[in-house]
Amino acid sequence: MSSGKIIGAILVAGAFAGGMYFGSIQNSTPVITSSTGGASYEGGYDKSADADALQGVNKGAAAERTVVGQVHVVNDGETIMDAVIAAKPGDTIQVMPGTYHETVYVDKDDIRIIGVIKEGKRPTLDGEGILNDAFLYSGNNFVIENFVITKYKGNGIMGQAGNNFEIRNNIIVDTGVYGIFPQLGKNGIVEFNIISGIEDAAIYVGMSDNIHVSHNEVFASVAGIEIENSRHAIVENNNVYNNTGGILAFITPGLPIKTTFDVIIRNNFILNNNHKNFGAPGSTVGGIPAGTGILIMAADDVVVENNIISGNKTAGILITDHGNAPNVTIDPESDPSPDGVKLLNNLMYNNGYDTIDEVKALMLTEFKRGNPDIVRVGKSTDSCIINRHQYVSVGVNSWKECEFTNTDSIDTYLLDEPVPPRIIDPSERGKVVYNGVCAGCHTYTGRMIGPPIQIIQALYMDNPQGISDFIASPTKKREDYPEMPPQNYLDEETRLAVAKYLLTLTR
Amino acid sequence: MKVIKSLVIVFTIHVLLANNVVSAKQWQGENNNTLSKSEFTLAKHCPPSFELTPQGVCRLLTQYQFYTSVQNKGLGGTQTNLPPHRDGFTPAQIDLGRYLFFDPALSKDGSISCASCHQPDKGFSDNLDRSIGITGEKIARSAPTLWNVAFVDKFFWDARAKSLEEQALGPLYDPLEMGNTPEKLLATIRSTPTYVKLFAQAYPDMQEIGLEQIYTSLTAFQTSLISLNSRYDRYAHGYHQALTKDEIAGLNVFRSFVARCAECHQPPLFTNNEIAVIGSPEPEGRKLDIGAEKTYNAPKLKGAFKVPTLRNITQSGPYMHSGRYKDLREAVKFYNDGRGNSIPEGEEMLIHWHISEPNLTDDELDLIVTFLGTLTDESLTPRIPQQVPSGLPVIDEKYQERSKAARTQQKLNHNNENAITQSGE
Numbered sequence: 056m057s058s059g060k061i062i063g064a065i066l067v068a069g070a071f072a073g074g075m076y077f078g079s080i081q082n083s084t085p086v087i088t089s090s091t092g093g094a095s096y097e098g099g100y101d102k103s104a105d106a107d108a109l110q111g112v113n114k115g116a117a118a119e120r121t122v123v124g125q126v127h128v129v130n131d132g133e134t135i136m137d138a139v140i141a142a143k144p145g146d147t148i149q150v151m152p153g154t155y156h157e158t159v160y161v162d163k164d165d166i167r168i169i170g171v172i173k174e175g176k177r178p179t180l181d182g183e184g185i186l187n188d189a190f191l192y193s194g195n196n197f198v199i200e201n202f203v204i205t206k207y208k209g210n211g212i213m214g215q216a217g218n219n220f221e222i223r224n225n226i227i228v229d230t231g232v233y234g235i236f237p238q239l240g241k242n243g244i245v246e247f248n249i250i251s252g253i254e255d256a257a258i259y260v261g262m263s264d265n266i267h268v269s270h271n272e273v274f275a276s277v278a279g280i281e282i283e284n285s286r287h288a289i290v291e292n293n294n295v296y297n298n299t300g301g302i303l304a305f306i307t308p309g310l311p312i313k314t315t316f317d318v319i320i321r322n323n324f325i326l327n328n329n330h331k332n333f334g335a336p337g338s339t340v341g342g343i344p345a346g347t348g349i350l351i352m353a354a355d356d357v358v359v360e361n362n363i364i365s366g367n368k369t370a371g372i373l374i375t376d377h378g379n380a381p382n383v384t385i386d387p388e389s390d391p392s393p394d395g396v397k398l399l400n401n402l403m404y405n406n407g408y409d410t411i412d413e414v415k416a417l418m419l420t421e422f423k424r425g426n427p428d429i430v431r432v433g434k435s436t437d438s439c440i441i442n443r444h445q446y447v448s449v450g451v452n453s454w455k456e457c458e459f460t461n462t463d464s465i466d467t468y469l470l471d472e473p474v475p476p477r478i479i480d481p482s483e484r485g486k487v488v489y490n491g492v493c494a495g496c497h498t499y500t501g502r503m504i505g506p507p508i509q510i511i512q513a514l515y516m517d518n519p520q521g522i523s524d525f526i527a528s529p530t531k532k533r534e535d536y537p538e539m540p541p542q543n544y545l546d547e548e549t550r551l552a553v554a555k556y557l558l559t560l561t562r
Numbered sequence: 563m564k565v566i567k568s569l570v571i572v573f574t575i576h577v578l579l580a581n582n583v584v585s586a587k588q589w590q591g592e593n594n595n596t597l598s599k600s601e602f603t604l605a606k607h608c609p610p611s612f613e614l615t616p617q618g619v620c621r622l623l624t625q626y627q628f629y630t631s632v633q634n635k636g637l638g639g640t641q642t643n644l645p646p647h648r649d650g651f652t653p654a655q656i657d658l659g660r661y662l663f664f665d666p667a668l669s670k671d672g673s674i675s676c677a678s679c680h681q682p683d684k685g686f687s688d689n690l691d692r693s694i695g696i697t698g699e700k701i702a703r704s705a706p707t708l709w710n711v712a713f714v715d716k717f718f719w720d721a722r723a724k725s726l727e728e729q730a731l732g733p734l735y736d737p738l739e740m741g742n743t744p745e746k747l748l749a750t751i752r753s754t755p756t757y758v759k760l761f762a763q764a765y766p767d768m769q770e771i772g773l774e775q776i777y778t779s780l781t782a783f784q785t786s787l788i789s790l791n792s793r794y795d796r797y798a799h800g801y802h803q804a805l806t807k808d809e810i811a812g813l814n815v816f817r818s819f820v821a822r823c824a825e826c827h828q829p830p831l832f833t834n835n836e837i838a839v840i841g842s843p844e845p846e847g848r849k850l851d852i853g854a855e856k857t858y859n860a861p862k863l864k865g866a867f868k869v870p871t872l873r874n875i876t877q878s879g880p881y882m883h884s885g886r887y888k889d890l891r892e893a894v895k896f897y898n899d900g901r902g903n904s905i906p907e908g909e910e911m912l913i914h915w916h917i918s919e920p921n922l923t924d925d926e927l928d929l930i931v932t933f934l935g936t937l938t939d940e941s942l943t944p945r946i947p948q949q950v951p952s953g954l955p956v957i958d959e960k961y962q963e964r965s966k967a968a969r970t971q972q973k974l975n976h977n978n979e980n981a982i983t984q985s986g987e
Binding site: 107140158160162163164187188191193194195208209210213214215216217218231232233236238239240241262263264307309310311312335336337338339382384385387474476477479484486487488490491492494495496498499543544545546 | 607610611612613623624625627628629630631632633635637638639640641642645790791796797798799800801802803804810814815817818819820821824828834835836837838839858860862863901912913914915917918919920921941942
């Protein structure tokens with residue numbers, strides 16, 4: 056299947072909804088805006104309105120440790136997973152060089168897995184083409200560094216709703232669908248990784264907030280770096296080359312989180328992304344025309360600044376709505392248009408030299424010749440551009456001049472302090488667990504499956520510890536009631552909280 | 563076979579009962595052995611997992627409220643918050659809803675209740691491929707579970723209703739389901755003295771019973787059906803010994819990006835409340851069900867259906883909108899057989915991008931099924947009333963017989979075929 060055709064085929068059909076006009080003033084004095092001065096973009100993120108954002112001075116994304124946990128050392132021949140099972144929140148796992156064949160899952164908070172590099176040798180996870188994912192984490196404050204990951208069927212490193220993550224210094228080659236895929240997380244860093252040979256995105260940030268992707272080298276994959284259904288993300292200082300598409304900012308329809316906005320793509324090298332599309336049939340990226348430097352689909356308030364975008368044969372920057380991407384489904388709850396796109400200074404050179412027929416046809420509608428750096432199709436409101444005379448472009452004539460020239464005032468969208476864990480008042484925990492678990496079998500006065508609370512209160516009076524001990528390993532006490540199942544899955548603190556709460560009930 | 567009972571009979575029963583009012587069990591077994599001739603009364607306490615607030619309404623409490631999640635959507639990892647939910651009904655409204663839910667008086671001829679297709683011991687479904695309505699014929703689609711419906715914001719397989727109140731109109735008034743009309747329903751309830759009394763208790767400010775109060779009560783009851791105490795939940799809350807080695811291995815296949823089950827069936831609800839085109843097949847002889855294409859008038863959504871929750875999934879087979887797969891192993895295998903493996907010839911469907919060709923091994927498929935078993939929690943199953951205010955049998959024997967007959971005969975009805983996208987659930 057010619058993937059280029061998929062987006063391409065409909066570009067012609069999608070006329071420019073946003074007022075293109077013929078005979079634009081080609082020969083008047085160009086508006087030249089210096090990017091060395093001028094106003095700075097303020098961004099769309101109001102930290103003061105974010106309940107998760109606290110004032111602080113943390114430099115990373117994961118919570119700083121005030122208490123040093125245990126260090127677990129994993130040697131070649133052992134398994135990392137055994138160390139994870141043994142580890143408690145706050146612990147660090149050091150993995151020595153060697154080859155490991157396993158899927159490591161981390162459903163705990165505050166775990167750091169650090170590969171130990173000795174004289175250039177790193178610990179390698181090899182999925183041998185059989186295993187699904189290398190690392191799966193769901194805990195908060197997860198840090199992973201210094202691994203080589205290869206030959207997994209699924210992802211190299213996948214995050215599932217963990218907040219405050221740091222993924223750095225990993226080398227991921229020839230591994231499945233995504234190289235690094237934090238999903239549904241808030242406040243995270245992906246930096247200094249080298250990734251290649253991925254059939255979807257080398258780095259895919261999905262449904263996440265407050266993200267920093269920097270200093271990565273991604274190549275020979277279908278998509279280099281993808282920011283999808285995420286907000287407040289900065290992608291900077293990356294080297295992105297020889298992918299099918301370089302850097303993507305998408306809204307993918309049909310997901311529970313419906314927006315992408317406030318994305319800054321700056322200071323990246325985006326070079327020669329002409330790799331044949333080898334994406335899976337039906338995947339969103341399977342429709343990207345080879346030779347796309349930056350692709351903005353339906354995402355809002357995306358700023359593109361100071362990138363070197365060169366040698367991408369279809370276009371340097373391609374901007375489209377959902378309607379012009381025929382293999383993308385629709386979502387009645389997602390806005391399909393890329394609005395508020397801001398194109399600041401970029402070095403664009405030698406793009407669009409072998410573009411698809413549909414782009415050529417589009418250019419004819421504006422009487423443009425040459426090789427396109429910037430192509431926009433579909434509706435887009437409130438978008439702007441500076442120094443448009445520098446580029447061969449189609450679809451941006453009507454865009455206004457941006458009122459700012461740089462993003463210097465925004466260093467990062469990371470939070471000053473990590474997303475805090477919810478502080479739970481013990482009495483609140485006792486109440487919740489009592490109502491959620493105990494009340495299924497006990498009422499205050501009546502007989503249900505277990506005896507009434509009143510009777511339990513009479514028996515234990517001032518002895519919550521007694522209740523806590525009993526529910527951890529109950530014994531049969533009453534002939535006419537079934538034996539209570541152990542509640543030892545509740546930790547000691549929770550059992551005691553429940554017991555105390557139970558003793559305070561009055562009705 | 564058509565079963566026709568006239569409303570006259572229903573009313574007669576009502577009149578008989580008016581002079582012979584029986585008591586019902588309350589929520590949690592208080593007075594549960596008193597089948598004396600005392601009055602029906604409504605619960606004063608909230609169902610388990612709910613806390614009675616000073617304002618007199620029930621608020622849900624779950625351990626998942628201890629976690630945060632991106633944009634408060636609550637979808638994804640093991641320790642994430644749940645999405646927004648419905649609660650805030652009074653104990654009386656919830657309990658009244660329970661009576662209504664189990665009362666066949668809500669149907670046209672008093673033959674079936676909501677509980678006929680949403681049976682508590684069958685995962686609030688009915689073990690049928692497609693449910694059987696008042697005509698004795700199969701309707702268009704299978705009955706979905708009602709567990710955790712408080713967290714859902716789209717209803718019916720084709721997502722055509724946005725609230726439980728709106729959803730109630732579907733089964734109540736669909737000619738193939740409960741077959742009633744708003745006028746008849748209202749007349750039935752208003753002419754049942756016990757209901758008049760119970761509605762007055764549940765809605766003290768109300769002048770006269772209206773349809774709105776009926777829908778509200780049904781909603782109140784359904785939003786009390788909470789299942790968040792499975793062994794999986796114990797694992798999620800940090801007790802990792804709650805699952806066996808195989809179950810954890812199954813969880814890891816389930817959430818791996820090879821199988822990608824968890825991309826749509828996201829914990830902790832095991833649904834993302836979205837619609838998706840997966841291309842699951844119709845039973846032989848049935849034409850393609852276009853699903854949400856009709857709801858949204860969107861050809862790209864041809865064959866799209868709601869992503870169902872997997873909570874208590876072992877209890878609610880057969881599976882898919884058409885009940886095409888009798889067990890979970892078959893359903894899981896469907897996904898493993900590759901994208902679009904069941905699209906009828908000549909049809910175009912835009913299959914969801916997460917449906918791939920995972921090439922899982924047989925062992926891995928078994929592990930997924932094993933894991934799904936850990937999502938079972940029926941500890942908060944509400945009490946089935948022994949009597950309902952209409953005096954009609956709570957679980958209708960004839961309905962059961964008809965369901966059984968229909969199961970064995972697999973009878974297809976042409977009228978039913980034509981109604982495929984009009985009816986459902």
